[in-house]
Amino acid sequence: MLKITNLVKRYGNGEPVLKDLDLMIEGESVVSIIGSSGAGKSTLLRCINRLVEPTSGSIELNGNELTKLKGRQLRAARRKIGMVFQGFNLVDRLTVMENVQSGRLGYISTWAAVTRSYPKEDIRRAFELMERVGIAHYANKRADELSGGERQRVGVVRALMQNPEILLADEPTASLDPKTSEQIMELLRNLAAELKLPVLINIHNVTEAKIYTDRIVGMRYGRIIFDDKPDALDKEAMDKIYSGNPQADRNQNMLETA
Numbered sequence: 001m002l003k004i005t006n007l008v009k010r011y012g013n014g015e016p017v018l019k020d021l022d023l024m025i026e027g028e029s030v031v032s033i034i035g036s037s038g039a040g041k042s043t044l045l046r047c048i049n050r051l052v053e054p055t056s057g058s059i060e061l062n063g064n065e066l067t068k069l070k071g072r073q074l075r076a077a078r079r080k081i082g083m084v085f086q087g088f089n090l091v092d093r094l095t096v097m098e099n100v101q102s103g104r105l106g107y108i109s110t111w112a113a114v115t116r117s118y119p120k121e122d123i124r125r126a127f128e129l130m131e132r133v134g135i136a137h138y139a140n141k142r143a144d145e146l147s148g149g150e151r152q153r154v155g156v157v158r159a160l161m162q163n164p165e166i167l168l169a170d171e172p173t174a175s176l177d178p179k180t181s182e183q184i185m186e187l188l189r190n191l192a193a194e195l196k197l198p199v200l201i202n203i204h205n206v207t208e209a210k211i212y213t214d215r216i217v218g219m220r221y222g223r224i225i226f227d228d229k230p231d232a233l234d235k236e237a238m239d240k241i242y243s244g245n246p247q248a249d250r251n252q253n254m255l256e257t258a
C-alpha cells in the first residue's frame with residue numbers, strides 16, 4: 001500500500017507545487033493522475049521515488065517511510081519502486097537483454113554487471129517477462145533498432161526486473177502513436193492484475209485514463225480535486241480540473257501581489 005500524507009513540495013523559495021497532498025493506493029489498482037501542465041503530476045511521481053526531495057510530509061510504501069531514508073536504505077527502497085519513462089530511458093547501444101538486466105543493478109555484484117555474467121535466475125526471469133510482453137526475440141538486438149512501442153516494452157520489463165512493490169509511469173505513452181499507446185496502456189493494466197502490483201500513471205490522454213485505469217486522480221495547482229472511478233469523470237469534473245492554466249495563473253498571482 002502506498003500512503004501519502006500532507007505532502008508538500010516547494011522548489012527553492014517558490015510557492016509550493018504540491019500542497020498538503022494526501023493519497024492512498026491499495027492493492028493492485030491502476031490509478032491515473034491527470035491535470036493541466038504544471039499541476040504537479042510529475043513532481044508527485046518523482047517525490048515517491050525521491051528523484052525529487054519532498055519538502056515535508058510522509059510517503060509510506062508497505063509500511064516503510066520513504067521520506068526519511070538515506071544512503072543504502074534509500075537505494076534499497078528505490079529498487080522496490082519501478083519507473084517507466086516517457087522517453088523510455090534505455091541505453092541505445094546496449095542490447096535489449098542488457099537494458100533489461102540493468103533493472104537488477106543493486107541486486108547483483110558490480111562484477112557480474114560489468115562482465116554481463118547475469119545470474120541464471122535473472123536470465124530466466126528476463127526471458128519470462130520479455131516473452132510476456134512480446135520482445136523475447138529481440139533479446140540480442142540493440143535497443144536503438146526497436147520501434148517506440150517495443151522500446152517501451154523494454155522499459156516496462158526493466159522496471160519489473162526490479163521486483164517492484166509499485167510501478168510508477170510518467171507519461172508512458174506520450175511518445176507513441178495512438179494504437180501503440182493503447183497497447184502499452186492495456187499491457188500495464190494486465191500486468192498490474194497478473195503481478196498484483198499497484199500502478200500509478202501520470203497521463204495527459206484522458207480517454208486512455210478512462211478506459212485503462214480503475215481510478216482517476218485529478219490534480220490542479222498541486223492539490224487533488226478529483227478522486228473517483230472513471231465513470232464519475234463528467235464534464236463538470238473535467239472543467240474543474242482543466243479550467244485556467246496553473247502557470248499563467250501563478251504568474252498573474254505574482255504580478256498582483258508584487
Ligand SMILES: Nc1ncnc2c1ncn2[C@@H]1O[C@H](COP(=O)(O)OP(=O)(O)OP(=O)(O)O)[C@@H](O)[C@H]1O
Pocket residue numbers: 011017035036037038039040041042043044247
Ligand atoms: N526542477 C524544478 N525546479 C523548479 N520548478 C520546477 C521544477 N520541476 C517542476 N517545477 C515546477 O513545478 C510545477 C509543477 O511541475 P510538474 O512538472 O510537476 O507538473 P506536471 O503536472 O507534471 O506538468 P506536465 O504535464 O507539463 O508535465 C511547474 O510550475 C514547474 O514549472
